[in-house]
Amino acid sequence: MSLRPDLAIIAQHVARGARVLDVGCGDGALMASLRDERGADVRGLEIDPTNVAAAVARGLAAVQGDADVDLEGYPDASFDYAILSQxxxxxxxxxxxxxxxxxxxxxxxxxxPNFAHWRVRLSLLWGGRMPVTSLLPEEWYDTPNIHHVTIDDFRAFLNKRGVAVEEAWFLARGTRRAAAGANLLAEHAVFLLHREEL
Structure with a gap:
């Protein structure tokens, strides 16, 4: 099974046999990969009932729920990894x-998705309109994206909250790129995080 590039990076960096909660699991593609290739014990939470049905049809443990309200019911440290992709x-x-x-x-x-990528900046500068691209295909009025975060914004956000970055990976056109200049040149970012006291 071919995974989206950010999901492939995530799958490569989850320890074998780990307990994983995939929040916003979509149709379960990442969950299936983690189960089949990493021997992970995976659970999923997804807001879209059609995606939940697709994940369950793959034999996965997925439930319908909203990340904004339904995470508080999970016990502390009940998973090795909690994943939130896109x-x-x-x-x-x-x-x-x-x-x-x-x-x-x-x-x-x-x-x-990194909203500071140069194509997004250029679209705003020259066209004066919110960009519509293959990676951000919805018009401004129809997008699920309500917080337009950049890589530099996210790093500042983590620093303010005392969250440590163990590793970070950056993608442009589905290919990994260097961290230098990532806020301008990367279309997507993936961060592996933990609390400072870990």
Whole structure:
């Protein structure tokens, strides 16, 4: 099975046999990969009932729920990893969702589109309109993205909240690129995080 590039990075960096909660699991593609290739014990939370049905049809343990309100029911440190892929920017309260991820999981993995990428900047500069691209295909009025986060914004956010970055990976056109200049040159970012006291 071929995974989206950010999901492939996540799958490569989850320890074998880990307990994983995939928040915003979509149709379960990452969960299936982690189960089949890493021997992970994976659970999923997804807001879209069609995606939940697709994940369950793959034999996965996924339930319908909203990251903004349904994470508080999970016990502390009940997972090795809590994953939030391409979902942070769609949550109403990203700061609370991140707190919950780091409470539930010993580590959190977060991926998101970088709204400071040069193509986004250029679209705003020359066209004066919110960009519509293959990676951000919705018009401004129809997008699920309600918080337009950049890599530099996210790093500042983590520093303010006492969250440590263990590793970070950056993607442009599906290919990994160096960290230098990532805020301008990377389309997506993936961060492996833990609380400072870990």
């Amino acid at each position: 979902t942070l920017q769609t949550t109403r309260n990203p700061h609370l969702v991140l707190d919950e991820l780091l409470r539930i999981g010993r580590r959190a993995i977060v991926s998101f």
